[in-house]
Amino acid sequence: MREQSAWDDRSMWDGLVDGQQGAFTALVRRYTDTLYDYGMRLCTDEELVKDCVQEVFLFIWRRRQYLQQPVSLKFYLMKAVRNKIGRELPKWQMKEQLQESEYQFPDFFIELDEQTATPPAVRKRLKSYIDQLSPRQREILYLRFYEGLRQQKIAEMMNLNHQSVYNLLRGALVALKKKVDYETLIAYWCFFFVLLSFS
The missing domain is CATH 1.10.10.10 (Winged helix-like DNA-binding domain superfamily/Winged helix DNA-binding domain)
Known part of the structure; x- marks a missing residue:
């Protein structure tokens, strides 16, 4: 079985389309933290973010044979999570659906790296x-x-x-x-x- 670190994005996607469980596992392990971190900047509901990230991965697995290979897998996944959170956030907050033209995320959080030399x-x-x-x-x-x-x-x-x-x-x-x-x-x-x- 191929080691997780041996998968690059292209071979991971090809393996995913072929239904290889190892490729899907590598995809989830490589990008879960990145997607979770990005999602938590869009909203502070941890359960919502976790569910949306999981739903994106499940959608990709279920629809893998019909999806085009993205130019950038990371970008594709980040956009999918952003769109998913944007659709689900109003439902979780029990509010009226936001208009398509409105900005969907009331906050966005940026932390500064504490490891820098900045006082x-x-x-x-x-x-x-x-x-x-x-x-x-x-x-x-x-x-x-x-x-x-x-x-x-x-x-x-x-x-x-x-x-x-x-x-x-x-x-x-x-x-x-x-x-x-x-x-x-x-x-x-x-x-x-x-x-x-x-x-």
């Missing part, structure tokens, strides 16, 4: 500035700087046009720049430079 007080201020951004701006910052997605992929993920993504991302960065003092500004630019260098 805790500066990191705390930067976090407070990020928290003042809109949920859409925070999600775009996360997708761009944490997940390394390009603007075209972000637009597809969030069902926005390219110009809207550009405007929201630029607006978020300008808003942060206006709020921060010099010390935080230096830490802020270093923080995003480090994130970009690894994306």
Whole structure:
């Protein structure tokens, strides 16, 4: 039997389509934590997020013979989880269905890496500035700087046009720049430079 680490995304997908249980297991093990982490940034209901991640995996297994191989498996799964949570969130909250044009997630959470050399007080201020951004701006910052997605992929993920993504991302960065003092500004630019260098 093939070791879990031996599966790359392409062979994992091919094995999945062929009905290989090992490929499906490798897929679940590789991406569960990533999808759960992303889902918890969209909403704070842990059970909802777990259910949605599980449902996405089950859907892929059941429909595997009819699915096209995605260009990016990680992106495909993240978008599927985002869409699933967006559909299920109003039901779990026992509220009226949100209109398709409305933004579906009232909050989006970003944590700053405590392992960086940024002083805790500066990191705390930067976090407070990020928290003042809109949920859409925070999600775009996360997708761009944490997940390394390009603007075209972000637009597809969030069902926005390219110009809207550009405007929201630029607006978020300008808003942060206006709020921060010099010390935080230096830490802020270093923080995003480090994130970009690894994306």
